[in-house]
Structure formats: structure tokens, C-alpha cells
Amino acid sequence: SQLAEENPWALSVHEGESVTVNCSYKTSITALQWYRQKSGEGPAQLILIRSNEREKRNGRLRATLDTSSQSSSLSITATRCEDTAVYFCATPYGGSGNKLIFGTGTLLSVKP
Amino acid sequence: EAAVTQSPRNKVAVTGGKVTLSCNQTNNHNNMYWYRQDTGHGLxxxxxxxxxxxxxxxxxxxxYKASRPSQENFSLILELATPSQTSVYFCASGDVANTEVFFGKGTRLTVV
Structure with missing residues (x-):
């Protein structure tokens, strides 16, 4: 079973709208990361949020973390067509946190 | 500039043959990873x-086997390739705590 899982599986919005992707995880964590993968490219790290943080922002991106419910969200405001991508959450795993485990991703389509 | 370089970018191999995928990073990162990505399975x-x-x-x-002969290089070896190993393979590097992680552009491997 997945240690981290995003939902929904897919989303579609129009440019300018806001959107939220959710992540649930199954292990205690020191940090959670969000990644974006555009078609034909490798994933790119967007935000790292530590277990003692509730919210982290990076431009139009906002990540939240709720360790009590073992969940996180990534919100994107004022979406653009270039935000079209698969969004993953990832958790460091293992005693030293070196094992980086990804969810299956949420496919976001932003239409003009 | 942070970089993870994978080679080859595309490879067609025959069943039963040996395949080596190479990865080089110039980020001085301790951690390196090999992932495969298939539709419906994420990374x-x-x-x-x-x-x-x-x-x-x-x-x-x-x-699969792996080899890390130096800080910069990490290889993935398929001693006896099978069609089920047809996939896109990504290499990544990360610092000690994985606060900074970079991915390569991927290698598309087809085993026929």
C-alpha cells in the first residue's frame, strides 16, 4: 500500500481559478515535500514543509500540513495553463529519512 | 547550476540482454535515487x-542492481532485461536531509 497518496486522481480547472490537491500519508514524518512533473520532464521540487510547520508559501503556491490527521494540501491560486502537470507529495522514510517515497500523483489540467 | 544528467535518454534493448543506465550529479549530494514511472503507479x-x-x-x-562508485555517479543495471522492465526511469539526487532534491530528465527504456 502507498505510504503517501494524493487525491483526487485528476482535476480540471480554467485559468485564473484556484485549486487544491490533497495528500494523506501513513507514517510519522519530519517533513513532506510537494513536486510538480510536467509532461516529458522529471519532477521538480515545489515546497518542503516540516512537521513543526502548519503552512508554507511559495509565490502562488501554499502548502499546509496537519500531522494529527496525517494530511497535507497544496493550493494554487490564479492558475495558468503552464500549471498543467502531475502533482506529487513525497515523504522521507526510513530511520535516517533517506528513502524518499512518492504518491501516485494528481493530474491537474488548466484550460484557457 | 544544479544538475542531474541521465544517459542514455532513450534505449531499446533485447530481452535477456544487459542494460546499464547512468546518472551523474554535480550537486555534491549524498543521496541518489533510481525510480521507475509507469502509468497508474507514480514513481x-x-x-x-x-x-x-x-x-x-x-x-x-x-x-535490478545498482552501483555508486563515486559521489557523482549512480548506475542502474539490468542484468537480464525483460519486457516488464519497459518504463521511464528517473534518477534523482538529494542532500543529506532531502531538503533539496533534483531529478534528471528521464530515460525511456523499451525491452523488446
């Missing part, structure tokens, strides 16, 4: 490494 961890000379099994190591 699945094959092998990873804490540093030169170390390799660890990920979640799906069967049929």
Missing part, C-alpha cells in the same frame, strides 16, 4: 544510495 523506488560505495534496496528492487 516507484528501485534503489537508492547514501553515498559512494553504498546501495540500498527500494520498494521494487527485483531484477
Amino acid at each position: 516507484r523506488l528501485i534503489h537508492y544510495s547514501y553515498g559512494a560505495g553504498s546501495t540500498e534496496k527500494g520498494d521494487i528492487p527485483d531484477g
Whole structure:
């Protein structure tokens, strides 16, 4: 079973709208990361949020973390067509946190 | 500029043949990873490494070997390639705590 899982599986919005992707995880964590993968490219790290943080922002991106419910969200405001991508959450795993485990991703389509 | 370079970018191999996928990073990162990505499965961890000379099994190591001869280089080896190993493979590097992680552009492997 997945240690981290995003939902929904897919989303579609129009440019300018806001959107939220959710992540649930199954292990205690020191940090959670969000990644974006555009078609034909490798994933790119967007935000790292530590277990003692509730919210982290990076431009139009906002990540939240709720360790009590073992969940996180990534919100994107004022979406653009270039935000079209698969969004993953990832958790460091293992005693030293070196094992980086990804969810299956949420496919976001932003239409003009 | 941070960089993870994978070679080759595309490879067609015959069943039963040996395949080596190479990865080089110039980020001076301790951690390196090999993932495969298939539709519906997201990124699945094959092998990873804490540093030169170390390799660890990920979640799906069967049929794969890894080699980390130096800080910069991490190879994935398929001794006897099978069609089920047809996939896109990504290499990544991360600092000690994985606060900074960079991915390569991927290698598309087709085993016929």
C-alpha cells in the first residue's frame, strides 16, 4: 500500500481559478515535500514543509500540513495553463529519512 | 547550476540482454535515487544510495542492481532485461536531509 497518496486522481480547472490537491500519508514524518512533473520532464521540487510547520508559501503556491490527521494540501491560486502537470507529495522514510517515497500523483489540467 | 544528467535518454534493448543506465550529479549530494514511472503507479523506488560505495534496496528492487562508485555517479543495471522492465526511469539526487532534491530528465527504456 502507498505510504503517501494524493487525491483526487485528476482535476480540471480554467485559468485564473484556484485549486487544491490533497495528500494523506501513513507514517510519522519530519517533513513532506510537494513536486510538480510536467509532461516529458522529471519532477521538480515545489515546497518542503516540516512537521513543526502548519503552512508554507511559495509565490502562488501554499502548502499546509496537519500531522494529527496525517494530511497535507497544496493550493494554487490564479492558475495558468503552464500549471498543467502531475502533482506529487513525497515523504522521507526510513530511520535516517533517506528513502524518499512518492504518491501516485494528481493530474491537474488548466484550460484557457 | 544544479544538475542531474541521465544517459542514455532513450534505449531499446533485447530481452535477456544487459542494460546499464547512468546518472551523474554535480550537486555534491549524498543521496541518489533510481525510480521507475509507469502509468497508474507514480514513481516507484528501485534503489537508492547514501553515498559512494553504498546501495540500498527500494520498494521494487527485483531484477535490478545498482552501483555508486563515486559521489557523482549512480548506475542502474539490468542484468537480464525483460519486457516488464519497459518504463521511464528517473534518477534523482538529494542532500543529506532531502531538503533539496533534483531529478534528471528521464530515460525511456523499451525491452523488446
